[in-house]
Amino acid sequence: MRGTVRRILVTGSAEGLGRATAEALLAAGHDVVVHARSPERAKVLDEPAARGAHVVVGDFAERDAVRRVADELNALPPLDAVVHNAGVWSGPGVMPVNIVAPYLLTALLRGPRRLVYLSSGSHLGGRPSALEETDWRGESAGSYADSKLFVTALAAAVARLRPGAPSNAVDPGWVPTRMGGPSAPDDLELGHRTQEWLASSDDPEALTTGGYWYHGRRSQPHEAVHDEAFQDRLVQTLAEETGTAL
Numbered sequence: 001m002r003g004t005v006r007r008i009l010v011t012g013s014a015e016g017l018g019r020a021t022a023e024a025l026l027a028a029g030h031d032v033v034v035h036a037r038s039p040e041r042a043k044v045l046d047e048p049a050a051r052g053a054h055v056v057v058g059d060f061a062e063r064d065a066v067r068r069v070a071d072e073l074n075a076l077p078p079l080d081a082v083v084h085n086a087g088v089w090s091g092p093g094v095m096p097v098n099i100v101a102p103y104l105l106t107a108l109l110r111g112p113r114r115l116v117y118l119s120s121g122s123h124l125g126g127r128p129s130a131l132e133e134t135d136w137r138g139e140s141a142g143s144y145a146d147s148k149l150f151v152t153a154l155a156a157a158v159a160r161l162r163p164g165a166p167s168n169a170v171d172p173g174w175v176p177t178r179m180g181g182p183s184a185p186d187d188l189e190l191g192h193r194t195q196e197w198l199a200s201s202d203d204p205e206a207l208t209t210g211g212y213w214y215h216g217r218r219s220q221p222h223e224a225v226h227d228e229a230f231q232d233r234l235v236q237t238l239a240e241e242t243g244t245a246l
Helices: 016-027 039-050 063-074 094-108 121-125 128-132 144-161 188-200 228-242
Strands: 007-010 031-036 054-057 081-084 114-118 167-171 212-214
Touching: 007 016, 016 031, 016 039, 016 188, 031 039, 039 054, 054 063, 063 094, 081 094, 081 188, 094 144, 094 228, 114 144, 114 188, 121 144, 128 144, 128 228, 144 167, 144 212, 144 228, 167 188, 188 212
Parallel strands: 007 031, 007 081, 031 054, 081 114, 114 167, 167 212
Antiparallel strands: none
């Protein structure tokens, strides 16, 4: 039996895990919003758009673009869930895309009742001390591991600060996407099922909050993730950096 139809945004859904997540949600009958970073990239979303998906465009390396996307979505029917999937592996866009953009969307979007943030096993190598030395504007290359530690801690902070809106982080595994490479050993199908489930399922376990998930099961994240003092420093730093409170 089909469950409740939900309106769900999947960022970074032109390809890879984001595209697989969006396609699965569409196939399940949900009202899906897909996202690409540029009009050129958005052309590959013509097929899901023809099936009813709404397309938004914005380069999440640019804060103004994130704000424009948030404004566009806030003018439409409210979202039930957001899957913060957009991410980059290396270069100056790492911090703007991997942590600043999901923070801004979390702060600016009205009404999402569920939040899913894409983490990585690499977050275990992240450094809490990097919080004080991070280049949030992407004028230099950022650390992928640090960015994923930050976004995993953001998911836990949101779970604590917004108890009525389940917030979870997902490690999709090292899967064979453009980012992961063709030799990645993990399962692409399992790589998107957990975030799809957390965003849409009526299963009571999918409505829990503050988890770090890997292939449908809770796992133990970096010890800093559930350190409330670290969460507060992260949220305060991002609020000051962006001029936008959570």
